[in-house]
Amino acid sequence: MPEGHTIHRLAARHAELFAGDKVLAASPQGRFAEGAALLSGSVLEATEAYGKHLLHHYAGERTLHVHLGLYGKVTDGDGEPPEPVGQIRLRLVSDRHWLDLRGPTACELLTLPEVAALRARLGPDPLRADADPERAYDRIRRSATPLASLLLDQSVVAGTGLIFVMEALFRAGLPPRLPGRELSRAAWDAIWADLVELMTLAVAVGRIDTVRAAHLPEAMGRPARVDRHGGEVYVYRRAAQPCHVCGTAVSRGTLGARNLYWCSTCQM
Ligand SMILES: [Zn+2]
Secondary structure: OOOHHHHHHHHHHHHHHHOOOEEEEEOOOOOOHHHHHHHOOEEEEEEEEEOOEEEEEEOOOEEEEEEOOOOOEEEEEEOOOOOOOOOEEEEEEOOOEEEEEEOOOEEEEEOHHHHHHHHHOOOOOOOOOOOOHHHHHHHHOOOOOEHHHHHHOOOOOOOOOHHHHHHHHHHHOOOOOOEHHHOOHHHHHHHHHHHHHHHHHHHHHOOOOOOOHHHOHHHHOOOOOOOOOOOOOOOOOOOOOEOOOOOOEOEEEEEOOEEEEEOOOOOO
16 A cells, blocks of 8 residues: 555645646546536645545535555546546546546545544644644553554554554664553654654655665665565565664564564664
8 A cells, every 4th residue: 555655745746737727527437427527627726645645625615535545546647638448436637637546445525524524533644744743642652552553553643554664663673562652752752753754755756765874785785675665675575584784584473464574683
């Protein structure tokens, strides 16, 4: 599933393509026909990402809410759109650009109170200037739940997925199963600052890189990572490979339906 930086990049991209323009909306596949008809002809005023949720705010207090989920994909281009291919839930077209959305978990119109309710059920998003990390720590410090689960819970922190969480815990030197209530104030402040830094970098470059300069392939004289997720990481999907810091084989375990990755030496 795309992590928050992908959604923030989409929000910026969609503002660049359509903000200030009248947009024609359609649902070639038909599953969003009613919503598209209501939206069509409206001016896109602003876009916004909140965690993994993408919002388009249109004139007339109409908000389009998209959650890509596991399979959602967005494509766009200049000029005339191509002939519809496959299951296009939503197509947006302006005089200059087009956009196709396929396979999202959510594609719906929200009223302003529904937008407020969505925001209220999400934790602070490290990529948003209005984020309040205190709200997250308040949940974490009262909970016996493993820290990894808490940081993946979108009502605690919004936008973080498995890669950011595994990597931030490695960089903090904390095991993924540490109970939330054992996380010190100082350790939380450091994790939050690190998430802000890592996620901001990911928005800028379009992939997740978490390895410090001293552990980059060129610094260590090792081959670069080959993985469809791209980017250099410490532990995510590196089970049984040597830790870049201490050489210990990276561990893999499960927590519910999730895989966990950590270094048993660096993360005590
Ligand atoms: Zn290590």
